[in-house]
Amino acid sequence: MDILFSHPYLGCIVAALMGLQLGSFLNVVVWRLPLMMQRQWEAECAELHGAISEPAQAFNLSKPRSHCPACKTSLRAADLVPVLSYLWLKGKCAHCGVAVSVRYPLVELAMALLWGFCAWRWGFSVEALAWAGFGSVLVTLALIDADTMLLPDSLTLPLLWTGILCASFGVVQLPLLQSVWGAAAGYGVLWAVQAVFKLITGKQGMGEGDYKLLAALGAWLGWMVLPMVVLIASLLGVVVALGMRWQGSLKAGEPLPFGPSLVVAGLVCAAVDLHSGLYSF
Ligand SMILES: [Zn+2]
Known part of the structure; x- marks a missing residue:
């Protein structure tokens, strides 16, 4: 085990392999978690209307296979x-030959890069594990939001709390107060922007999930980094919206999820370690 801590390249390779395997699980979460939420809502609605619902077939992250x-x-x-099966089967189902989305191996590769990068940047350490976990949850949230316009509480809220806990135990180099204020400010800023937007236009511009996501980013990066996160995310959102309008895949007035832009902005700020620069003086 010691060799992983003392030999930087070996640590990076082991971390990348862990990321690769986790990426495979992450694809399952991205696909199943929104379906699990939808099934739960439907069951709750049926219960509310007094309907006797039949015992549903088990559907969670591990069942069915x-x-x-x-x-x-x-x-x-x-x-x-991960990745190898896709290449070996030439991107098709081994049984019926239907095409498998290239997104699956790409997500696995991205996770390998993320975990490898964290081990290179912070060494084979608990701090690297914390940042790799932070990045993995963010990637999951971005994909779910892009697919379904949902940012599940079951991911945003634990991300927020682990950020505050990591700061309080000194796992990450962020003073606890910066983390707590980051969480409060992250939620408050977007809530206020949304309140003003609704007052003027009468429309809902952002979802509550976006506030919780920015609160989580604030808990991990501290309140001083938030203006940069919001700036990058907003610019990115505008560029993506213009690109999609130009391409014809986004119609006027159609909502665009803000989560992926927030995630990219959060990952960029974490990767350049903006917070430790800001808080070191
Ligand atoms: Zn098939």
């Missing part, structure tokens, strides 16, 4: 090797 959405064949262990 991973299967091809087209032919329903359960995937074998050999079909679940």
Whole structure:
């Protein structure tokens, strides 16, 4: 084990392999978590209306087993090797030959890069693990928001609390007060912007999930980094919206999720370690 801590490249490679495997699990979470939430809402609605709902088939992160959405064949262990299975099967289901989205191996590769980067930047340490976990949850949130316009509380709120806990135990180099104020300011700023926007236009511009996500970013990066996060995210949001309008994939008045822009801004600020620069003097 000591060799991982003393040998930087070996630590990076082991971390990248861990990220690769986690990326495979993350693809499952991105696909299943919104469906789990939808099923729960439907069950609650049915209960409210007094309907007797039939006991539903178990559906969670582990059940049913991973299967091809087209032919329903359960995937074998050999079909679940991150990236390699995709390349080996040439991006198709081994059973029915239907195309598998290239997003799956790309997410796995991105996670390998993220975990490898954290081990390189912070060494094979608890601090690196904390930042790798932070990045992994953010990537999950960005993908879910892009797909479904949802930012699940079951991810944003634990991210917020772990940020404050990491600061309080000194796992990350961020004074506790900066973290606490970061969480409060992150939520408050977007809430206030939204309140003014609603007063003027009568429309809902952002979801509550966005406030909770920025609160979590504030808890990890501190309140001083928040203006930079909001600036980068807003610029990115405008560029993406203009690009999609130009491409024709976004119609006028159609909402665009803000979560992915916030996530990219948060990852950039964490990667350049903006907070430790700001708080060191
Ligand atoms: Zn199939």
